[in-house]
Amino acid sequence: MIKNIIFDFGGVLVGLDRHRCTDAFARLGAGAIAGYVDECRQEDLFHELEVGAIGIAEFCEKVRRACPGCTATDAEISGAWGALLTGIPVVKLERLAELKEKYRLVLLSNTNPIHWRKSVSDYFTASGKTVDYYFERTFLSYEMQMLKPDEAIFRQVLSETGFNAAETLFIDDSEANCAAARRVGLEAMHSAADEWLRL
Structure with missing residues (x-):
């Protein structure tokens, strides 16, 4: 479950x-x-x-x-x-809003302050809400000083959230990151595009 x-x-x-x-x-x-x-x-x-x-x-x-x-x-x-980032489609924000009614959602990203600040100010706000509306926590590599696929980053997220690994799904576009997540007991979905929208 x-x-x-x-x-x-x-x-x-x-x-x-x-x-x-x-x-x-x-x-x-x-x-x-x-x-x-x-x-x-x-x-x-x-x-x-x-x-x-x-x-x-x-x-x-x-x-x-x-x-x-x-x-x-x-x-x-x-x-x-x-300029690497092109935005978050509104359909994805809408799906996140639906999923947060059924699941606890957090974000875990290998990112940097340039990309993150742009996303917080320009992209998550596309539907008139903020990133904190969609996720109860955001875990960012540049703040944590560790990167996926290091298994330690997943253990840190589990420790800070109190999530049971067996009850937690990890979604990433990198199979290497998904494999690392599975090694610490998480379920993982390799979603290179929009497959997760069908959850």
Whole structure:
């Protein structure tokens, strides 16, 4: 009997467009960074931002240092990285509102402050509500200083919520993350698009 659902964010709720993001970095003269995004590489500065090892200002400075000739401002670099996100379809927000009447919902995301702040201000509010309406807790990698698929991040969520793993469904677009969730006793759904809407 599933009583709780842990949602991933990118690719499950918010849409992603790597081409739009790489174009935005290229327009800033940050072609080397565009390569990281296009190849889905998460090491170095992107990884540091997602685990909270560096903040936005330091991230932007590292982007400029990695791309000789790039003089973009912090706001422009943040905007280019934010271009990866395309928004949350209203149908998904409506389905979350329905599911929260039957299940306890939390969110667990490998994310960074640039993406998260944009999502909180622009995307979760599309139906006139806030992220706190849909989820009782949000667990963000840059605040927790750990990333999926590390099993420790799932144990931390279970510990803080009091969820019974056997009564909890985890939904993610990464099979590696789903496999890690199963190893700690969670049910898991690999949902690369909109399959979860049929729950």
